[in-house]
Each structure stands twice: as structure tokens, then as C-alpha cells.
Amino acid sequence: MALFFAQRVTLGKTKYSEVPSTLKPAVKEILVENGLTFLVTEE
Structure with a gap:
């Protein structure tokens, strides 16, 4: 599941905060x- 969410964050479909x-x-x-550290944000 973690890989699934990491891929969604990478593709911009899900925010890390979600x-x-x-x-x-x-x-x-x-x-x-x-x-891709820049994608790890808690906005």
C-alpha cells in the first residue's frame, strides 16, 4: 500500500498530507x- 500511495503522490493524484x-x-x-523529498509536505 505504501508503494501505491507513493506512486499516487508522485503522479500528483494524492497529496502527501492525504x-x-x-x-x-x-x-x-x-x-x-x-x-522526491520535495513532495513530502504537510500542507
């Missing part, structure tokens, strides 16, 4: 590993 709180750490890790 990711379920239980998945945020894993999604953040995936985004950071892929050089």
Missing part, C-alpha cells in the same frame, strides 16, 4: 529514496 497516517513513514521513505 496519505493515511499509518502509511506516511513508509511513503516518506520511498519518496526520499527516489529523490
Whole structure:
């Protein structure tokens, strides 16, 4: 599920702030590993 949400954040379909709180750490890790740290925002 984390990979699914990371992909949605990358594609702009879901904001990081909309990711379920239980998945945020894993999604953040995936985004950071892929050089997409700028997408990890709590707007």
C-alpha cells in the first residue's frame, strides 16, 4: 500500500498530507529514496 500511495503522490493524484497516517513513514521513505523529498509536505 505504501508503494501505491507513493506512486499516487508522485503522479500528483494524492497529496502527501492525504496519505493515511499509518502509511506516511513508509511513503516518506520511498519518496526520499527516489529523490522526491520535495513532495513530502504537510500542507
